[in-house]
Each structure stands twice: as structure tokens, then as C-alpha cells.
Amino acid sequence: xxxxxNVSKIYPGQGEPIIEGLNLEIQSGEICVLVGxxxxxxxxxxxxxxxxxxxxxxxxxxxGKDISTINATELRLNIGYVIQEIGLFPHYTIEKNIATVPNxxxxxxxxxxxxxxxxxxxxxxxxxxxxxxxxxxxxxxxxQRVGVARALAADPPIMLxxxxxxxxxxxxxxxxxxxxxxxxxxxxxxIVFVTHDIxxxxxxxxxxxxxxxxxxxxxxxxxxxxxxxxxxFVENLVGHNRILKRFSLVExxxxxxxxxxxxxxxxxxxxxxxxxxFERTSSFPVIGIIDDDCRPIGYIPMFKYxxxxxxxxxxxxxxxxxxQLIDERATLFDALGRLFSSSExxxxxxxxxxxxxxxxxxxxxxxxxxxxx
Amino acid sequence: MASLIEFIGRQQDLIxxxxxxxxxxxxxxxxxxxxxxxxxxxxxxxxxxxxxAVIYVCGMIMTIPSLALFVFFIPILGLGPRPAIAGLILYxxxxxxxxxxxxxxxxxxxxxxxxxxxxxxxxxxxxxVKIPLALPVAFAGIRTAVVMGIGLGAIAAxxxxxxxxxxxxxxxxxxxxxxxxVGALFTTVLAVTVDKLMQLVQRQxxxxxx
Ligand SMILES: Nc1ncnc2c1ncn2[C@@H]1O[C@H](COP(=O)(O)OP(=O)(O)O)[C@@H](O)[C@H]1O
Ligand SMILES: [Mg+2]
Numbered sequence: 415x416x417x418x419x420n421v422s423k424i425y426p427g428q429g430e431p432i433i434e435g436l437n438l439e440i441q442s443g444e445i446c447v448l449v450g451x452x453x454x455x456x457x458x459x460x461x462x463x464x465x466x467x468x469x470x471x472x473x474x475x476x477x478g479k480d481i482s483t484i485n486a487t488e489l490r491l492n493i494g495y496v497i498q499e500i501g502l503f504p505h506y507t508i509e510k511n512i513a514t515v516p517n518x519x520x521x522x523x524x525x526x527x528x529x530x531x532x533x534x535x536x537x538x539x540x541x542x543x544x545x546x547x548x549x550x551x552x553x554x555x556x557x558q559r560v561g562v563a564r565a566l567a568a569d570p571p572i573m574l575x576x577x578x579x580x581x582x583x584x585x586x587x588x589x590x591x592x593x594x595x596x597x598x599x600x601x602x603x604x605i606v607f608v609t610h611d612i613x614x615x616x617x618x619x620x621x622x623x624x625x626x627x628x629x630x631x632x633x634x635x636x637x638x639x640x641x642x643x644x645x646x647f648v649e650n651l652v653g654h655n656r657i658l659k660r661f662s663l664v665e666x667x668x669x670x671x672x673x674x675x676x677x678x679x680x681x682x683x684x685x686x687x688x689x690x691x692f693e694r695t696s697s698f699p700v701i702g703i704i705d706d707d708c709r710p711i712g713y714i715p716m717f718k719y720x721x722x723x724x725x726x727x728x729x730x731x732x733x734x735x736x737x738q739l740i741d742e743r744a745t746l747f748d749a750l751g752r753l754f755s756s757s758e759x760x761x762x763x764x765x766x767x768x769x770x771x772x773x774x775x776x777x778x779x780x781x782x783x784x785x786x787x
Numbered sequence: 788m789a790s791l792i793e794f795i796g797r798q799q800d801l802i803x804x805x806x807x808x809x810x811x812x813x814x815x816x817x818x819x820x821x822x823x824x825x826x827x828x829x830x831x832x833x834x835x836x837x838x839x840a841v842i843y844v845c846g847m848i849m850t851i852p853s854l855a856l857f858v859f860f861i862p863i864l865g866l867g868p869r870p871a872i873a874g875l876i877l878y879x880x881x882x883x884x885x886x887x888x889x890x891x892x893x894x895x896x897x898x899x900x901x902x903x904x905x906x907x908x909x910x911x912x913x914x915x916v917k918i919p920l921a922l923p924v925a926f927a928g929i930r931t932a933v934v935m936g937i938g939l940g941a942i943a944a945x946x947x948x949x950x951x952x953x954x955x956x957x958x959x960x961x962x963x964x965x966x967x968x969v970g971a972l973f974t975t976v977l978a979v980t981v982d983k984l985m986q987l988v989q990r991q992x993x994x995x996x997x
Contacts, residue, residue: 461904464904466900466903466904486906487906487907487908488906489906490903490904490905490906491905491906492906493906494905495901495904495905497897497900497901497904498897499895499897499900499901500897500901501895501897501898501899501900501901501902502898502901503898503901503902503916504895504898504920504996505919505920505995505996514902514905514907515905515906518905518906518907518911548997550997564905565905574904
């Protein structure tokens with residue numbers, strides 16, 4: 415746990431404080447995102463936590479201990495640090511870069527080697543291809559992964575990450591963000607994550623601290639920030655497409671789809687009954703069709719059954735497309751994207767074992783955002 | 788030309804002695820200026836203003852004619868190799884100090900910040916990050932200093948320091964062209980050989996940080 419109590423910072427030779435009266439509490443196992451415009455003091459705040467920059471007022475506690483009583487080297491060795499500019503050692507191989515802190519901590523050679531391998535696996539960098547390469551042979555995205563691996567290598571309970579994915583193009587960034595969320599679910603570090611990008615903050619944060627001119631203007635969950643911005647500054651930062659942003663807060667598995675799903679042989683009678691007795695109740699009426707092992711087959715768009723229409727079920731089914739299959743852990747934002755790009759009426763919510771657990775329609779998306787808002 | 792070769796053949800032993808003398812004098816001076824230069828160059832990276840002043844002073848020294856510098860030390864150190872060595876030290880300090888300073892200060896600050904933030908001690912940062920990364924530039928400075936030192940060493944004969952310069956000075960006094968040529972030739976050969984050898988080492992230092 416990290417606690418900042420009334421912390422302030424005046425840089426030498428400056429009259430005005432850069433950080434003023436900052437109070438912040440970061441719970442263990444949580445990602446707390448510091449977000450705000452460039453120059454508002456995010457990096458300064460982060461660097462005061464590992465004593466790279468001395469604070470000039472207030473008290474900072476790490477795991478209940480006032481950091482001014484802890485030796486700087488000792489403190490830093492137990493706090494992973496990803497700096498904004500990555501800062502890999504250009505003369506070290508990737509392997510040796512990642513091994514930096516374990517080596518400083520004088521781990522045994524075999525343990526370091528095993529750990530490096532584990533870390534490269536974690537950030538999905540092939541050991542045989544990259545371990546012996548120098549940083550300049552890697553792409554920006556790969557270097558950023560190495561930066562993260564290096565910070566994680568000695569398994570510190572706390573991580574400070576300063577715009578760790580800032581240098582990446584949007585597609586690579588989205589990918590590495592997803593990966594990191596997946597990693598964090600497993601390793602449960604206490605993380606201070608700095609960004610100037612509110613979308614990234616919403617995506618990555620368990621909590622978000624919005625900073626403005628060196629002061630904390632709002633602290634809360636992403637949901638809080640998006641639904642109840644405390645002042646005009648936060649409202650502007652969050653932007654006008656708050657509804658869209660809220661889509662990215664909800665996972666597909668968290669909602670209860672309105673449309674039913676039936677097995678094509680096991681529940682055939684029910685399918686026929688549904689088609690025959692159809693009454694328009696929702697604006698996007700469909701039913702999902704799966705096989706008896708719960709693998710998706712397709713969906714049937716529902717409309718008023720015309721008497722004498724003997725079209726067999728199989729011919730009514732619109733076959734599922736690959737783009738319609740969505741992981742149950744993906745967000746509603748992804749679901750929305752799939753709906754548009756498939757131009758179909760629904761997407762199929764899938765477990766990682768390929769079982770369909772429901773179909774999601776546009777109606778479900780609107781409902782989820784309405785409920786959550 | 789033929790008489791030059793004949794002269795070299797005749798004076799073989801003396802040439803070797805003078806070359807050894809020359810090398811020893813330059814080596815002594817350089818050993819001292821390399822060590823002091825590295826220390827000064829490293830220390831001034833901690834203060835920009837001091838750095839500016841020190842590099843300025845070193846630059847000033849270089850504008851003093853070398854002969855004047857050697858002579859300046861005679862009242863203090865007497866005649867012989869000692870004033871020559873003192874002059875050579877001062878003269879070769881600038882390229883070393885400057886290159887060590889530039890080598891360290893041109894390291895990407897993010898790399899040093901990362902090292903510090905991860906908990907490396909100042910000593911570890913100096914040893915594992917600053918020195919290896921500054922090495923190619925620093926070594927280039929040392930190489931310049933050594934070659935300069937060998938050249939300047941020829942002038943040291945004027946203060947009775949010995950070395951290959953003796954051939955040149957005596958040759959001029961006696962009007963013996965061959966003697967002058969031998970002094971100049973062997974000074975050049977020594978400088979070029981050492982330079983080439985050091986170039987090989989420099990390539991290695993560059994490879995390390997690539
Ligand atoms: N070493 C320093 N000395 C003086 N001012 C600084 C120093 N570092 C940062 N600042 C100033 O402090 C403010 C906050 O900087 P920083 O914490 O880097 O902001 P952010 O990370 O939010 O962009 C900026 O106005 C910057 O110019
Ligand atoms: Mg910053």
C-alpha cells in the first residue's frame with residue numbers, strides 16, 4: 415500500500431510548488447492511474463514515491479513506513495520502475511537488461527537466468543530470438559515490453575509505470591494494454607500508472623486520480639470519473655463521448671443478454687414454437703442457434719410468421735461468421751465493433767473453450783450502458 | 788635518399804635509444820594525464836558551471852605555445868625530462884578531460900534515470916553504465932592526446948629532455964639534413980603506429996556499446 419499525505423514539491427530555485435497538498439491512497443493489488451495534462455506533475459509525483467525526487471512537504475508511506483526513514487537503494491530495489499523514455503541499457507543484451515535488478519540483489523546465477531526466461535515468456539518475447547540481442551535491434555513495442563519485463567524481474571510488490579505504452583501506435587498499444595491487464599490479473603501488483611490519455615486511464619485503472627496543476631481534482635473508480643465528474647476540468651478531460659467510454663468498462667460476460675439461445679436438435683420444438691408464436695417485443699429480435707455441444711451455428715432473425723410458410727429451420731438460420739465470435743472477457747466496446755464490422759444483428763459470446771454462452775445484440779449494449787450509468 | 792638510409796644504418800643503436808627515450812617520456816606524461824584527465828572529466832559532470840570553467844582553462848593552456856610551456860617549468864623543475872613531462876601533461880589534459888566529460892554527459896539521461904530508479908547505487912551506475920557507455924568517446928580523446936603527446940615530445944629536446952627531438956635540434960644546429968629527417972621520420976612512424984594500434988582498440992570499445 416502507498417499513502418501520500420499532504421505531499422508537496424517545490425523544485426530548488428522555484429517559488430511556486432509543482433505539487434501541492436496531495437493526498438492519495440493506493441490499495442495493495444490495485445492499479446491506480448494518475449491522469450492529467452502534460453506538465454501537471456504526474457512524473458514528479460511518481461518519482462517522489464521511489465525517492466528519485468525528494469518531496470519537500472508532507473509524508474509518503476510505503477507499506478506503512480515513512481519513506482524518509484528507508485534507505486533509497488533498498489526502497490528502489492523493491493519498487494519496479496518503468497520510465498517514460500524506457501531507458502534500456504544500450505550496451506546490455508535484452509537478457510542482461512531484464513536481469514538488472516536481480517543482479518543488483520545478488521541472486522544466484524541460475525535463478526536469474528530462469529527468471530529472465532520467465533519474464534520474456536510473460537511479455538511474449540521469444541527467448542531464443544531476442545535474449546542475446548541489443549535493444550537497438552528491437553522495435554519500439556518490443557523495447558517497451560522489455561522495459562516492463564525488467565521492472566517486473568525481481569518480483570517487486572509495487573510498480574511505478576510512467577506512460578509505459580506512450581511511444582506505441584494505437585493498435586500495438588491496445589494489444590500491450592490487454593496483455594498487461596491479463597498479466598496483472600495473475601500477479602496482482604500494487605501499481606501506480608501514469609498516463610495523459612483518459613481512455614488508457616479508464617481501461618487500465620482500478621482507481622483513477624485526476625491531477626490538474628499539481629493538485630488532485632478527483633479520485634475514484636473509472637465508473638465514478640465517467641459518470642460523476644466533480645468539476646468542469648474533469649468533465650472536459652473525460653470528453654463528450656462518455657457513453658462510448660463506458661462501453662469499455664463492461665465485459666461481455668457481465669451482462670444478461672435478452673435474446674435466447676437454443677440447441678438445434680435438442681431444443682428443436684422450442685425453436686419452432688418461438689418462430690410460430692413470435693410477437694415483437696424488442697427492437698432487435700433474434701434467437702441464437704447452437705449445436706448440442708453448445709458450439710455456435712448461427713442465428714434466426716425473428717419476424718412475424720406468415721401462415722403457410724414451411725421454410726425449414728436450417729434454411730432460416732444465418733450462419734455464424736468468424737468476426738461474430740467474441741471472447742466473454744472482451745468489453746462491450748469490442749462487441750460494438752464486431753456488430754458494426756459484421757453487419758449482423760448479434761455477436762456470439764464465447765468461453766475460451768469455444769462454448770457459446772449467449773448472443774449479444776445492440777439492444778443489450780444500450781441496456782448495459784443505461785443500467786451502469 | 789641513399790645517404791639517409793646509410794645514416795639510419797649507421798645510427799641504428801642511437802635511433803633505438805632515442806625512440807625508447809621518447810616513448811618513455813610520452814608514456815610517463817600520458818599515464819599521469821590520462822588518470823587525472825579521467826578523474827577531472829568524471830567529477831565535473833556533477834556541476835555544469837565548474838565543467839565549463841575547467842574545459843575553458845584547459846583550452847587556454849593549449850593556446851600557449853608548447854615551447855613556452857616547457858620553458859616555463861625549467862625554473863621549477865630544472866632541465867631534463869621533468870619540465871617536458873609536466874608540459875606534456877598539461878597539454879594533453881584537454882582532449883581527455885573534454886572527451887570524458889562529453890562521453891558521460893551525452894549518455895541518454897533516461898538510461899541513467901532508469902538505473903537510479905531501479906535501485907542501482909551511484910558506484911554501480913558509474914561502473915556499469917557511465918564508464919562503458921562513455922568509453923568510445925573517452926578513448927577517442929585519449930587517442931588524440933597520445934598522438935599529440937608523441938608529436939610534442941619532439942620539441943621537448945629543447946629543454947634537454949632527450950627523445951627523437953634531439954636529432955632534429957642537433958641536425959638544425961649542425962646543418963645535417965639527414966639527422967633532421969631521421970628525427971621527423973621516426974617521430975611520425977611512432978605516432979602513426981601508436982595511432983593505428985589505438986584505432987583497433989577504439990573499434991572494440993565501439994562494438995561494446997553498439
Ligand atoms: N527537475 C526539475 N526542475 C524544475 N522543474 C521541473 C523539473 N522537473 C519537472 N519540472 C516541472 O514540473 C512540472 C511537472 O512536471 P512533470 O511532473 O514532469 O509533469 P507530467 O509528468 O505530468 O508531464 C512541469 O512544469 C515541469 O516543467
Ligand atoms: Mg511525465
